[in-house]
Amino acid sequence: MKKLLFFTFLISALISCKNNETNIGKETAAETDRSIEQQIAEAHGLNNFAEVEEIQFTFNVKVEDSLRTSREWTWNPQTDEIRLTEGDISRTYTKTDNIAENDKDIDQKFINDSYWFLFPFQMVWSDAEISEEKTGVAPISKKEMNYLEVSYKGEGGYTPGDTYVVYYKDDYLLEEWIYKSADGQREMPTTWEDFEDFQGLKISKSHKSPDGSFELFFTDIEVK
Missing domain, CATH: 1.20.5 (Single alpha-helices involved in coiled-coils or other helix-helix interfaces)
Structure with a gap:
């Protein structure tokens, strides 16, 4: 037995x-x-985005010691209603497939600012062409990292032909990137640093040029 x-x-x-x-x-x-871009987006909190009802942030650009740009945004992802405040002026519009002509200037600013704010998600949301994963030396830290090239080759959008080379390590959080203009005349590397968790979204609050003379940073961030 x-x-x-x-x-x-x-x-x-x-x-x-x-x-x-x-x-x-x-x-x-x-x-x-799961694709590499999907894993990058999820590492930054993509799976928590569906629960977000409202996002607030201020987009700032500082050159040397001078604050050149400051724009306050309030975005409801559920309805795509967006409010911009610049100085004493506030404007609101709803993002649709057919943007009214008088809203295109604010839409262009929102696309620019929100791409900096949530670019890891845009790698999944947008119709970008994504290269195969490669390894190479990052432009600022000079450390070897994994990287992808994210290209917008179509004729749509406000800046068709732009390319972004994103560098990351094994945790899939972005560490640096290079912006390359469509005409090949401009390249701008910046860091991805000062990460903070906002309701499950991991946001890089600061992007600096190699010499620190340029900084694009976010303040007044609130995720509901």
């Missing part, structure tokens, strides 16, 4: 191990099936 019980236990254990191996295999396959 003892031998029978032991044999029965051994078979059960083997079946359990086999099931665990199968589940582990499925998890590994699922991980592999």
Whole structure:
């Protein structure tokens, strides 16, 4: 009887191990099936974005010691209603496929500012062309990292043809990037630093040029 019980236990254990191996295999396959850009977006909190009802942030640009730009945004992702405040002037519009002509200037500013704010998500949301993952030396830290080229080759949008080279390590959080203009006349590397978690969204609050003379940064961030 003892031998029978032991044999029965051994078979059960083997079946359990086999099931665990199968589940582990499925998890590994699922991980592999996710694209690199999807993993980058999820590392920055993409899976929490569906719960967001409102985002507020101020987009700032400082050159040397002079604050050149400061724009306050309030965005409801559920309705795509967007409010911009610059100085004493506030304007509101709703983002649709057909932007009214008199709203295109504010829409262009929002696209620029929100791309800096949530670019890892835009890698999944937009129709960008994504290169295969490569390794190379990052432009600012001079450390070897993984990188992708994110290109907008179509004729749509306000700046068609622009390319972004994003650098990241094994945690998939962006560390640096290079902006390349469509005409090839301009390249601008900046850091991705000062990350903070806002309701599950990991936001880089500061982007600096190699010599620190340029800084694009976000303040007054609130995620509801």
